[in-house]
Amino acid sequence: MLNTFTIHEVLDRLNRGECRSEDVVRSVLDAIQRTDGRIHGYLAINEADALEQARAADTARSNGAKGRLLGVPIAVKDVLNVKGQPCTCGSKILKGYISPYDATAIARLRDEGAVFVGRTNMDEFAMGSTTENSAYGITRNPWNLDCVPGGSSGGSAAVVAADECVAALGSDTGGSVRQPASFCGCVGLKPTYGRISRYGLTAYASSLDQIGPITKDVRDAALLLQIMAGVDAADSTTLPSTVPDYQSALTKDLKGVTVGLPKEYFVGGLDPEVERCVQEAIEVCRQLGAKVVEVSLPNTRVAVDTYYIIAPAEASANLSRFDGVRYGYRAAGAADPLDLYKKSRAEGFGPEVKRRIILGTYVLSSGYYDAFYLRAQKVRTLIRRDFEAAFKQCTVILSPVASTPAYRIGQNSADPLQMYLGDIFTVPVNLAGICGLSVPCGMASGKLPVGLQVMGPALGEEAILRTGYAFEQATQWRSYRSGIAKENAGSQVRL
Amino acid sequence: MTTYRITIGLEVHVQLKTKSKMFCACSTDFGSEPNTHICPVCMGYPGSLPVMNREAIRLTVISGLMLGCRINPHSKFDRKNYFYPDMPKNYQITQCDKPLCLGGGVDIEVGGQTKRLGITRIHQEEDVAKNMHYATWSGIDFNRAGVPLMEIVSEPDMESADEAVAYLQTLRHILVYAGVSECNMEEGNMRCDVNISLRPEGQTTLGTKVEIKNMNSFKGIYNALQYEIERQREVLAGGGKITQETRRWDVDKGQTFSMRTKEDAHDYRYFPEPDLMPIALPETLVAEWAATLPLLPAQRREKFVREFGLPEYDAQVLAAEKAVGDFFETAARLSRNPKAVSNWVMTDVLRTLTEKEIPISAFAIKPEALAELVDMTDAKVINSNTARDVFAIMLKEGGQAKEIVAARGLAQVSDAGAIEAVVDQIIAENPKSVEDFKNGKVAAMKFLVGQVMRLSKGKANPQMAGALLEKKLSN
């Protein structure tokens, strides 16, 4: 049951010599064996490699090595390059590709001794909100196997929620870390744009993407952020600002914190259970000493449109490199390069990816650029200004992460637009380049997790982590486990 | 018969002399084994990101300054989207609406007049990979992918093939002079596409533009233009219309041919490159770079004439190559006799460089040492023959002129007493020559002076020796 612990609980036991990393990894591998057949959170595990990494960590520890993640197994969304491992991005077009290099974030975790145990499922090229767009099958929500885990980092959230790993990495472009964390009852963090290097993160939308941790509690998220954050010479968009000590920002109260509630986010249309959980969470914050004020984000109503113009536009260019020439899938029987591209991409990409590539190509094309892409970039400025103005009146902004708990599998497949509109609460954070945290705040009808979103200004991670931590410590939501997680805990029930 | 006015514009791509590529740290070395200078960035691997090479930006800015351009205070990169096997990302990172340099131009000589040919803009971009064609397959070498390129777009100011070539030669001279690029078309580090249109004399609107590609030398460009001018003239004279198209020059057939295009005109869908931050070069930095600029060749010639009093011919020879000009200037400033320095450089130095096939940077004698040699000769410490010997020694063994002269006792003897002793001995030993001289044979004097030089092992001051002999024998 070592697999059921958080990173800091595992580290405590490792550092006290109560267990070895090999034990932790074996525990995780056993849980995967028992569970993943039903969940399908993982796309690839290399057992032998994981155990070898674990043993190396144990040896290093006994030789006095002090890595902050030494021997801790982390699951990685299949969108991040880890040297020597596959990186399918949930797509057929990258079948067979082996990463020749480590993403910077991975290298930083590796330097601290992390053990990379497996690759998790995702919506193809991070395009989706349910992980139903994976070319390698769907992932099921550990809380209810008929429901989606969210997306696009659904695999990472599911395996954390099912205790099939200790912690995981995802990526967030329009909510892809926060929303699955919310659907699966985990903590999910999207840092400020530029806080964590994107070098090695297969690009979806370059001006929106960020790597984010998906963890069992806020303290773990703070630790992973601490290690990965900071300027990187290989990524020109990283921020040169120093990385503060996030752990020391964690307090058990919210004295001096003003919480803003955007009136545009609470106008109705929310699932009543989601509304209830979020309102109760706001009340808890008040009890903890926070002041609550109303703020306004007037351009909320155009955020989804703005996102679905900019993200597909950038993606249409970022995915042009997948052409069957240098790596990945190449269609058979092509007569010339033009034919090669059209066939390989037709056969290698799934429908949602094709849709977004076409949409993105369209909004950049001659005659449409001004009306769509350029206009959307201007509206983006307005959205960013909304947040800047709001943060003058409050420390953090609270909202739901999604208007409903996890959808049923197949519920939204017919109507892409409906699916897109579900991202209303999460995309503004990416558009504005600010930070956001999802923390469990209740159970809808006692059955499916609901997440609370805590938004902070650019480089405001300390404030959102503090708020999330205080809330988490004052409530019992992080100890809620799904049925599957309880199985994975053995006969002992964690408190 | 209708006369046609010709309008020509040139787009020149120049590979910059940086050590690493534009957006990654791979080597730009030419001629290596295929696919040995590659990394995730220049291969367009998933997750890779570009980072700008400062030196490439500097070389482009310097080129702009040397070509009289304005440096754009705000500049940025864009993505130009199109698919081709030599494109690792199927978009090229280039500059669309905010290039690094705007305006500028070069002066050429046409029929004794100076004509100014305008430059529209200069921007930075990355080079594509290299395709090798086989029967049913093409092979791609990504070594060249990502090498920094500078694109210089001219105003459509040229009106003949001669002017086009003159423009290219002047451009090349300036860029080589500044050390920006080798600008060698045969090696591919300078490429040129041509746009040409014809219109009947008197018509103000330009004719239909045709683009010509695939010329690998200045001669090729000249010939392609001459062919195309004739072709278009014939079409127009026959009442036909010129199709707007891209044609390729076939050097073997000596003709341009329409390129088969499988698709419509490209829609490049330019948008700002999100992975690269904008460029706002501080004025102080541009000034710092400007201070490293060499003078243009013409300006340097003028300076040599003015400051050192050199004849035009000398100035032209010395200013032709920047490094030679630098060498001369350093030596001339340290010497009392710049003209003598010039003579040495134009003759002995340049000849040695040619014989040994070395650049002046590898020349064994440093400018300071040459200056010293010149001044010693000027001060008559050594005579000119000795100077030649010392030069040869410095070349072969190194060392400074002063030390060599001292060590080998080569100093010219100008002590009248010492020379007189030698003169007396020579007179005594050569009665026949003395007789000849007294009988009017001038050649005999030369012989006697030569004997004095021989006996004094070349160290006697020949002018003094001659004067003394004359004096003694005129009695």
Added chain:
Amino acid sequence: MTDDKTQSAKKMDVRYVANLARLNLTDGEVAEFQAQLDHIVEHFNQLRSMNVDDVEPMAHATPIQNVFRDDVVRPGLERDVILNNAPQQASGLIMVPTIVE
């Protein structure tokens, strides 16, 4: 870049755009995507009525500029690694069906 075709409520030419993006589509896909994308693009009309005349486009989330690297050569990838990932390679080159210029 400045002419605005959207004034004439023309529907997206899905085949044309897919061709720009080098994607083969079946007739079924063209029909399906046409309906879905028209619906989505129509929703974008919300943006059209907004006054953004004096607003700068937000090209970057971060206000930094002049991010450069020194002109230093660093080792890249071994050729074998690249060739192993290539679907087709020979003699150190990555192969594609012949390009007709």
